[in-house]
Amino acid sequence: MTAPLPGPGPQQVAAASPAPGRRPSSRRGLALVAGLVAFLLAGTGAFVLARNHRAAQVTVSCDDDYGCVPGLKAMSALGSLRDQGYTCTTESDDWHCELTIGTTYFDVWFRVYDELIHKMSIRVNRAGDDTMATTGVAYLSWFATIPYRDDPATSKDIRDWLAEQIAKHKETKAKILDYEYVLQNPDSKSTKFTIEAVS
Numbered sequence: 001m002t003a004p005l006p007g008p009g010p011q012q013v014a015a016a017s018p019a020p021g022r023r024p025s026s027r028r029g030l031a032l033v034a035g036l037v038a039f040l041l042a043g044t045g046a047f048v049l050a051r052n053h054r055a056a057q058v059t060v061s062c063d064d065d066y067g068c069v070p071g072l073k074a075m076s077a078l079g080s081l082r083d084q085g086y087t088c089t090t091e092s093d094d095w096h097c098e099l100t101i102g103t104t105y106f107d108v109w110f111r112v113y114d115e116l117i118h119k120m121s122i123r124v125n126r127a128g129d130d131t132m133a134t135t136g137v138a139y140l141s142w143f144a145t146i147p148y149r150d151d152p153a154t155s156k157d158i159r160d161w162l163a164e165q166i167a168k169h170k171e172t173k174a175k176i177l178d179y180e181y182v183l184q185n186p187d188s189k190s191t192k193f194t195i196e197a198v199s
Helices: 010-016 074-083 137-144 152-167
Strands: 033-041 044-051 060-062 066-068 087-091 094-101 104-113 116-126 172-176 179-184 190-197
Touching: 060 116, 066 116, 066 190, 074 087, 074 094, 074 104, 074 116, 116 137, 137 152, 137 190, 152 172, 152 179
Parallel strands: 044 172
Antiparallel strands: 033 044, 060 066, 087 094, 094 104, 104 116, 116 190, 172 179, 179 190
């Protein structure tokens, strides 16, 4: 069983954000990628990433009808967030955590079945002049890589891909293995990022 990653807090968000004007490379690691398809459809980018092997199970069945992140209890993820200063509540299948740092509000909703995470919806609301590149890339990347925390190569590809979409201010819907990623409003003061197991 994999231990959960430490939750994203003020130190991780500030330290891991790329320098303004610096575009992260999305071309590294191509030897590990079996297929890469990118296209635009009605103004929304779509991206599909497939690997020639899987390092670990990507989803596990939960609540009979859904896929969930394997090996990570939702309560462990909430514990990591609480350790970073988040206030969290749990009600039925919807669990919520929030944190305010200066003028930036971080908000996370988890859909939980059988004590496992099926869906994560993350919002970053910025009241100041900070761009998403300076306040949110590391934060969103932490959540984006939770399903692939045992696969460093896939995690890196996802981080690079996400940083590129944010740098281009591009709304994007992507299917990466067994998860759907939706990035909305990356250039606005309220950016939303959703990750859902779809297999």
